[in-house]
Amino acid sequence: MKFLHISDTHLGYSQYGLEERKKDFLDVFYEAVDKAIEEKVDFVIHSGDFFHTSRPSNQTFLEGLEVVKKLKESNIPIFTISGNHDRGSQVRDVSPLAILEPIGLNLVDGGFKEFNGIYIGGLKYISKAGLKQTGGIRVILEKYLESLNKEGFKILMLHQEFAPLFPNSDLYMEKEIPEGFDYIGIGHYHVKQEPKYINSATVVYPGSTEFTAYNENEDKVEKGFYIVEVSSKIKCKFYSFTKKRPFLSLVVDEENIEAQIKELKNKVETILDTGKKKPVVIFKGVLKNLDLVDITKLLEKEGLSENKVLHYRFNLTKEAKIIEAKVDSIENEDILKALKDLLEDEEIFNIVEEAVKTLQTFENTDEMKKFLKEHPEILDLP
Ligand SMILES: [Mn+2]
Incomplete structure (x- = not known):
């Protein structure tokens, strides 16, 4: 069995306001699709942030649809989950990926789907506040495994920042993931990581397909995807894009x-x-x-x-100006502290803090404004 694992394709992101950057994200996605066809993989998994926003333009929807269609025409199913960028909102709307389901996209935002005796599970992105509400990832995954209760190769798709692969996260892979999965494909961290073996599973972060400035350094970026071959062993091979923007x-x-x-x-x-x-x-x-x-x-x-x-x-x-910038950052911390005191409720504070951190990942105010307009749900209260 052989499959391709890609993540964080961020279709529709016109970084720096440039149409060329939007096209870059599409170009590399097709490069992966072409490789999937050439390598005759059995299926593709995508660990979230397929689209850059939960309100993609009609043009971007069409592009996503063509990607799925091209794979479908070669009989290659694609499985995915919603990331933080394209999860829609539980309160306001469904994930934009749900619109691609009728043409063949397999959205696994919870539970498992079966394909040729392989179980492909997924869990959409859960915010810090959401994690508190649900009692954490481990509880959910244990329920999945219990309800499935079948022998067979088990893949899990997640979209979170996990320590130790992601530095400075409160979520610890070893603590959060129960034994029982064979391959865990994760998105969200945009920096590609070498496969690790944790709790009897091969854990892989392929990173984003293009540079986005989210926790990454443009100098050290290696962008691509993994092709995973499963026989008696699991063999992961990373392919670097040739069409990536330097x-x-x-x-x-x-x-x-x-x-x-x-x-x-x-x-x-x-x-x-x-x-x-x-x-x-x-x-x-x-x-x-x-x-x-x-x-x-x-x-x-x-x-x-x-x-x-x-x-x-x-x-x-x-x-x-540097001196000013330093003062600014001190004030920022004070503001967060003052906000914490003001809000009292920790859950509300977590939501606001996460919104602030999300906004910090954008390159400029225009990008922030655009994101806020498209994502009113980042301030949805539980
Ligand atoms: Mn992402």
């Missing part, structure tokens, strides 16, 4: 900025020579004497225009 970053050193930009030019040209997409370039660091205009001029001088680079991001601060 990202370059540069920490500004004012003394050597001209040399740095020459080096950047070489890197960009090497990327373009190998037929890859035009990169996104991220500038980081602190400016003392230079301004953005100086950097832009240097880029122009080296011919690093839009023909060669898709987008520049300047995550730069002027030296004086």
Whole structure:
């Protein structure tokens, strides 16, 4: 038996407000679909955040539908769960993925589905507040296993941040997962992890398919998916995308900025020579004497225009501003503490805190506003 495991495809995300970025997410999804067909896998599992929002545009719905249809035409079923980005809301609406079910998407937001003697289980993303209400993941999973009570290969799809794979999480894999599963495919953490063996299961985070700035560093990203072969052993092989958008970053050193930009030019040209997409370039660091205009001029001088680079991001601060930023972050913590005292109710605080943390994962205020409009449910109270 052989299957493909992909996660966090975030269809419809136009990062930096760019249509090209939206298309990037679709391109790599198709690259995985083509590989699934070429490798003749038996099925595909997708561990959440298929769509970037729970209100995808009609265009994005159509793209998702075509992806599922292409697999279906090759007789490859796809199983998925709702992630935090596309779960809809229990209160207001269903998951947008439910709309793709009639054309063949298998949504497993709870329980198991059977396929050729294999049991594919799933649990949609549960928020911190939700975890408290339901009594935790372990209780739910134990019930699943009990109600299934059958021999056979058991796969579980989850969309949570688990320690020790995800650093600094309150959710501990070993504590939360009962024995009884063979393969656990997890989404949510966008940084690909090597498979681990925990509580008798092979645990895999394939990461997101493109760079999103969610707990990840653009320099160290390896983007792709796993192909898993099951015989007497479970063998996981990671495939890196060839169509992925390259990202370059540069920490500004004012003394050597001209040399740095020459080096950047070489890197960009090497990327373009190998037929890859035009990169996104991220500038980081602190400016003392230079301004953005100086950097832009240097880029122009080296011919690093839009023909060669898709987008520049300047995550730069002027030296004086850093002090302000530090004060800001202290105030933020004070605000959270004050909010905690004000709200008294811990569940409500957890929801607000999670909303704040979700908003912090966006690149700019416009993206935040857009997300809030599309996700009023992030403030739904239990
Ligand atoms: Mn995600």
